[in-house]
Amino acid sequence: MSTSLRAAITALAQALKAGPVSSAEDALALAALIPALHQHLVPAAPTGAQEFMLDPRYALAMASFAESAGHQALRTQIYAAHLIEDSAAHTLTSDELDAVRAGTTDFSTPVERSAARPCFANPTALLAAWLHTGFFEAKRRIQDAHHVIGQYDYQHQSYPAQYPLMAQRFNDQTRPPGEVLAAARRMSALEPKREEFAIPTPSSVLAENGELLEAEVYRQMEEPDPGTRRKLVSSCLKEAKNRTAKKRPEAEEGIFRRGERDGLVHYDVALRPVRAELFESSIAQSDNPRSEAGQAAREASEANEEHGGEFDQVGGAHPDFVTDEEAAASHEPDRAPLSPAARRLNGMMNLMQINARRLRELLEATRNRRSASENSQPQHQEPNIPLIKPQVVVMMSLDELEGRAKTHGITSHGFKLNATDLRQALANAQIIPMVLGGKGEILDIGRSQRKHPKYMRLGVTVRDRGCLVPGCTMDPERCNIHHIWFWSEGGVTAVYWSAMLCDTHHHDVHAGLIKVIPDDGVPKVILPSFIDPTQTPVRNSYHMAKAA
Numbered sequence: 001m002s003t004s005l006r007a008a009i010t011a012l013a014q015a016l017k018a019g020p021v022s023s024a025e026d027a028l029a030l031a032a033l034i035p036a037l038h039q040h041l042v043p044a045a046p047t048g049a050q051e052f053m054l055d056p057r058y059a060l061a062m063a064s065f066a067e068s069a070g071h072q073a074l075r076t077q078i079y080a081a082h083l084i085e086d087s088a089a090h091t092l093t094s095d096e097l098d099a100v101r102a103g104t105t106d107f108s109t110p111v112e113r114s115a116a117r118p119c120f121a122n123p124t125a126l127l128a129a130w131l132h133t134g135f136f137e138a139k140r141r142i143q144d145a146h147h148v149i150g151q152y153d154y155q156h157q158s159y160p161a162q163y164p165l166m167a168q169r170f171n172d173q174t175r176p177p178g179e180v181l182a183a184a185r186r187m188s189a190l191e192p193k194r195e196e197f198a199i200p201t202p203s204s205v206l207a208e209n210g211e212l213l214e215a216e217v218y219r220q221m222e223e224p225d226p227g228t229r230r231k232l233v234s235s236c237l238k239e240a241k242n243r244t245a246k247k248r249p250e251a252e253e254g255i256f257r258r259g260e261r262d263g264l265v266h267y268d269v270a271l272r273p274v275r276a277e278l279f280e281s282s283i284a285q286s287d288n289p290r291s292e293a294g295q296a297a298r299e300a301s302e303a304n305e306e307h308g309g310e311f312d313q314v315g316g317a318h319p320d321f322v323t324d325e326e327a328a329a330s331h332e333p334d335r336a337p338l339s340p341a342a343r344r345l346n347g348m349m350n351l352m353q354i355n356a357r358r359l360r361e362l363l364e365a366t367r368n369r370r371s372a373s374e375n376s377q378p379q380h381q382e383p384n385i386p387l388i389k390p391q392v393v394v395m396m397s398l399d400e401l402e403g404r405a406k407t408h409g410i411t412s413h414g415f416k417l418n419a420t421d422l423r424q425a426l427a428n429a430q431i432i433p434m435v436l437g438g439k440g441e442i443l444d445i446g447r448s449q450r451k452h453p454k455y456m457r458l459g460v461t462v463r464d465r466g467c468l469v470p471g472c473t474m475d476p477e478r479c480n481i482h483h484i485w486f487w488s489e490g491g492v493t494a495v496y497w498s499a500m501l502c503d504t505h506h507h508d509v510h511a512g513l514i515k516v517i518p519d520d521g522v523p524k525v526i527l528p529s530f531i532d533p534t535q536t537p538v539r540n541s542y543h544m545a546k547a548a
Helices: 004-018 024-041 056-086 094-101 123-131 137-146 164-171 177-188 215-219 226-244 272-286 292-307 324-329 341-370 419-427 454-464 503-510
Strands: 254-261 264-270 480-483 498-501 513-517 524-526
Touching: 024 056, 056 123, 056 137, 056 164, 056 177, 123 137, 137 164, 137 177, 164 177, 164 215, 177 215, 177 226, 272 341, 292 454, 454 480, 454 498, 480 503, 498 503
Parallel strands: none
Antiparallel strands: 254 264, 480 498, 513 524
């Protein structure tokens, strides 16, 4: 950095610390400097980067500053929209508008406003035309300002923000303002429609527990992990929306064909929570590389890729009137690598095939009344397709089971049940009482075996619900049970000394990047210091969140 540039930056920083900007000219000059600074930080072309810009440490530091600048720019955008409405800028004369655009405004003179019909009908129209953003984007910014800065009635009298708690979080420099505005918009959609001449009021929508919905959303936004935070907020808002909905969700359940696009037939599937849990369990097992069904789904795709598909005969015989060149040109091109969605589909199709085959064999046995000797396997064996065994696990408290609570249990994949769903699940259920965090020997088998038995894995699953690392969304079916006290160092197989981790984070633990502690039977992880300088033990609350 040159001496003159460093001196200018130092002088500017000292001037900003001395006090707030005291004139419109100084404030606008400072605002004009912001985009110029950004332009000097980004090279005009990717090949024009200076040598210091290729340092990864510089890249990380720059990313932090750019993120902070982006958040502050959004706050400034909303505040500018508020100022346009607050100052009734849409009533300026055309001469004043021309002067502002040209940068020749004399701020020491009184403001000239239109005595008759103004150039713009309202602040939204002015903002859209002035910034060339479009009407709906301008309207969104004005409404965002109403949510977190201030509201106005039809006589242009000012009132406090519609969401005072969201306003506090919006102005918190350590929080991203975008998610605050998004949550406020979704809450606004639940508000009763305000009459044209009614006085603006703060939010009045209530949550299920009787407190303001805004307060519950604000509390959920305290979650540090962004993915979990979005899920918690979305779940809270969707529950509020469902309470005000007039339609019964059961009436919307079904499989809906949406037509063919791009060579694929599209379906929409809408399921009640209990059925959704069964469906999720089936999908997780069919995509699990450790299960026979998951392996078969991958092998089936690999076989199709090797042989060109079920009906392809690459390199095989073809009619005499078809030349070798024509046959080669008609072959299907190489398939794309198998995606997780395709693996899940293969597993579900395998499940349908085995059910159809077994049903056919049962019908034949019933019709023919075959003897034991006749029941032997036929000479032509159909492929032995591994079976998926979906499992529905519902976690509930004793109060929920006895009907003394407002909640009705939650499934292992995070679907919240209503009273009807819970009764249906309990009708054919095997109820297993569990005391998590207890010292019972039944959940401790010492060093008699290293692998956790199924009942012990179920106990760990109910407690952890999935990978322990905050933000990880891996399903419990695809996670490992980790020995917190390493088996190689004399550890034991016990729920107390066990934790659920996905493959990636399991390797991170053994590599020393992440540390797992038992914490009195409820394990927590300590993230690397460059991620969490405070080294606070934490748990993943993503799986504990209600399904969105």
